[in-house]
Amino acid sequence: MYRPTSIDGALRALRDDPTSRPLAGGTDLLLDLQRGDSGAAVPVVDLTAIEAFTEIVDEGDHFRLAGGVRHNQVVQHHGLVGDALPLAQACLEVGSPQLRNRATIAGNLATASPANDTISALMALGASVEISHLRSEGVEVRTVPIDQFFTGFRQTVLGPGDLITAIVVPKLAANQRGIWVKLGLRRAQAISVVHAAIIVTFANDLRDGPTGAAAVAETRLAMGSVAPTVVLVPDVSELLAGRPLTPDLAKTAATVAADAVSPISDGRATAHYRRDGIGVLVERSLSAIAEGTHGSMWPDAPPTLSAPADLDRSAAAPQSVVGAGSEIEIELNGQRTSAPNTEATLLDHVRSCLGATGMKEGCAEGECGACTMIVDGAAAMSCLIPAAQVDGATVITVEGLNHPIQQAFVDEFAVQCGFCIPGFLVSGARLLDETNAPTTEQITHALSGNLCRCTGYYPIVDAVHAAAVEIRGRRD
Numbered sequence: 479m480y481r482p483t484s485i486d487g488a489l490r491a492l493r494d495d496p497t498s499r500p501l502a503g504g505t506d507l508l509l510d511l512q513r514g515d516s517g518a519a520v521p522v523v524d525l526t527a528i529e530a531f532t533e534i535v536d537e538g539d540h541f542r543l544a545g546g547v548r549h550n551q552v553v554q555h556h557g558l559v560g561d562a563l564p565l566a567q568a569c570l571e572v573g574s575p576q577l578r579n580r581a582t583i584a585g586n587l588a589t590a591s592p593a594n595d596t597i598s599a600l601m602a603l604g605a606s607v608e609i610s611h612l613r614s615e616g617v618e619v620r621t622v623p624i625d626q627f628f629t630g631f632r633q634t635v636l637g638p639g640d641l642i643t644a645i646v647v648p649k650l651a652a653n654q655r656g657i658w659v660k661l662g663l664r665r666a667q668a669i670s671v672v673h674a675a676i677i678v679t680f681a682n683d684l685r686d687g688p689t690g691a692a693a694v695a696e697t698r699l700a701m702g703s704v705a706p707t708v709v710l711v712p713d714v715s716e717l718l719a720g721r722p723l724t725p726d727l728a729k730t731a732a733t734v735a736a737d738a739v740s741p742i743s744d745g746r747a748t749a750h751y752r753r754d755g756i757g758v759l760v761e762r763s764l765s766a767i768a769e770g771t772h773g774s775m776w777p778d779a780p781p782t783l784s785a786p787a788d789l790d791r792s793a794a795a796p797q798s799v800v801g802a803g804s805e806i807e808i809e810l811n812g813q814r815t816s817a818p819n820t821e822a823t824l825l826d827h828v829r830s831c832l833g834a835t836g837m838k839e840g841c842a843e844g845e846c847g848a849c850t851m852i853v854d855g856a857a858a859m860s861c862l863i864p865a866a867q868v869d870g871a872t873v874i875t876v877e878g879l880n881h882p883i884q885q886a887f888v889d890e891f892a893v894q895c896g897f898c899i900p901g902f903l904v905s906g907a908r909l910l911d912e913t914n915a916p917t918t919e920q921i922t923h924a925l926s927g928n929l930c931r932c933t934g935y936y937p938i939v940d941a942v943h944a945a946a947v948e949i950r951g952r953r954d
């Protein structure tokens with residue numbers, strides 16, 4: 479693993495070793511590499527130590543998101559929630575809080591699955607992707623409009639040596655409203671059955687509330703999981719142009735949108751269900767825009783299990799290359815540790831090499847939360863993090879908690895077999911750092927990446943409430 483601390487260093491590593499692949503949050507790449515059947519080690523260029531690669535800059539009529547911006551940074555960013563709501567809504571639906579603390583938007587684009595949530599939002603917003611490449615004459619930077627970025631199923635214009643260095647996201651103007659919606663099989667950790675983003679531009683500027691007689695000038699509707707790539711549907715724009723957004727027109731637009739796609743049947747849904755689903759999403763979205771309720775599903779203070787400062791910083795990189803056998807130094811639960819790199823995940827490194835076996839492996843693919851650790855302040859799925867990527871990091875596991883939530887789980891009978899419990903304790907404790915008076919909605923949201931098969935969630939939620947009461951009592 480190469481661990482450059484600058485964009486130039488990353489571009490050089492990608493050029494010098496053409497077999498190497500960029501590694502951001504690792505939530506797609508790690509599983510890809512583990513499932514690969516070549517058996518050969520693949521060199522990766524870690525992007526988490528690059529200076530300012532998580533920066534979000536407001537540049538007037540658009541935001542510039544650096545190539546390493548993570549989903550939860552968008553969720554935490556008031557400007558993006560206010561002025562690019564569809565992107566924030568999409569980011570909030572990716573996986574779970576632990577996943578969103580590491581997974582990036584650039585990774586979501588580069589993987590290029592038509593089910594990837596941020597793609598439709600960025601397409602409707604008219605975003606563009608800045609790609610850098612080191613040539614013999616210097617760094618070449620090209621900017622590709624997002625609707626030209628995807629070339630086929632899981633294919634993009636990216637070639638060897640290319641790095642996404644920024645994503646440029648236009649702000650919604652005073653005469654625009656936008657929304658992003660998803661149909662999934664669960665409320666979290668659900669790959670989209672279908673998703674859609676709609677930006678409607680009206681002929682005049684709008685106030686809050688219903689759009690009334692305001693005429694539509696243009697509509698950008700992007701839909702995901704309905705074709706080999708996320709698609710824009712111009713027919714809907716043609717239908718709505720010049721007319722006020724009435725309930726009947728929203729219904730007709732839904733039919734037009736459903737007719738414009740030919741989705742496939744797969745394990746998640748039949749083609750018929752997908753087409754119906756798209757119709758429902760489009761009608762509801764247009765109605766919400768017409769009524770001015772498009773932002774009402776955005777939750778108050780969605781928990782992220784991290785603070786902005788935890789995510790907006792480059793990781794420590796004590797070594798520029800971490801190979802097999804290199805010493806990996808981690809501060810684990812306040813103790814400095816050093817152990818040779820066995821090319822394992824952080825979870826395996828902590829359990830097998832450092833002997834701290836509190837955190838469990840339930841699924842080994844980011845789905846269950848049993849392996850949740852606090853990495854440099856943010857909760858993360860340690861089964862998806864290569865140990866080499868956290869050389870120099872501070873890590874907290876259940877052994878290092880010493881937190882009122884542990885007694886609360888006992889008092890509220892929130893434990894049966896116990897396998898999932900260390901993960902719940904770590905996520906719950908991190909939530910109570912974020913807020914010591916969480917609502918039930920915030921607790922269920924915060925714990926949506928943690929699965930329990932036997933206790934049931936009611937006592938678990940009660941235990942988090944009880945711990946919050948205990949913490950507030952101590953403070954008073």
Ligand SMILES: Cc1cc2nc3c(=O)[nH]c(=O)nc-3n(C[C@H](O)[C@H](O)[C@H](O)COP(=O)(O)OP(=O)(O)OC[C@H]3O[C@@H](n4cnc5c(N)ncnc54)[C@H](O)[C@@H]3O)c2cc1C
Nearest residue numbers: 500502503504505506507573582585586588594595642844
């Ligand atoms: C349990 C689970 C649930 C998930 N749920 C969802 C979901 O609900 N919605 C959804 O859309 N996705 C979901 N995903 C997929 C994944 O989390 C996202 O696609 C994520 O945004 C990928 O980002 P990453 O930083 O982890 O990418 P990585 O895994 O680090 O990289 C992914 C790909 O992008 C390339 N890459 C990364 N950064 C750059 C860059 N700057 N320039 C060029 N190439 C780059 C890598 O080389 C690799 O090919 C889920 C994944 C898991 C494991």
Ligand code: FES
Nearest residue numbers: 840841846847861
């Ligand atoms: S999420 Fe890591 S083991 Fe299940």
Ligand code: FES
Nearest residue numbers: 895896898930931
């Ligand atoms: S207590 Fe058994 S899986 Fe949760």
